[in-house]
Amino acid sequence: MSIIKRLLTIVTCLLLIPATAVVTAAVKQRFADGPNRFFSGGPLIAGDMYTGSEPHWGFVNDITTIELQLVEPPRSRRIWTVEHKDKLYVWSGYMGTTVGRWWKGWPPQAERDGRAVLRIDGQRYERQLVRITSGDVLDGICKAITDKYPSRTTRASVEAGDVWLFEAAPRS
């Protein structure tokens, strides 16, 4: 066996260890009730489902992250959220890069089927994600985002497709 082939074998074997760690962590999270940080979690199970009139969403501005699960596929992730004019918004950045689109797989899924479940402070809410790609409303939403988070989200980045923004509207 040549020295290069042997070196490649050793490096591949050594890489197998961190790869195992990543795959195991991802699989473990997939079976959990909700997400943790990076890997998608399983369906949101715990928490009462909210029933009643449309909530006043202003309270989410005091909450850093919420859990979002799509109905199809039933996987969850932790995301930022903001309220603007008593409507609830979620978004995904990094959509302008290949790595970002691979990492943030949920926005195209949400565009195909927007049915979602949010879990906020242990309470679950059935919502319908509706993508917003343009319009003057983006100015106010992006200001609310940058006021709350260290984010560079702008109307231009949303309209360019670098950020995918959704209103978490009531499920009809």
Add this chain to the structure above:
Amino acid sequence: MKLFYQCIAVAVVITALAVAFVPGVDEYVEATVQGIVGPLAR
């Protein structure tokens, strides 16, 4: 090389078990992956 392969096999099994069952290890793995992928996605 046979001993090396055996050590790798043991290390892989121990890694999988540690991530699956030892509290905090999966958290560490997630944080590390996030730290690597985050900058690449920008």
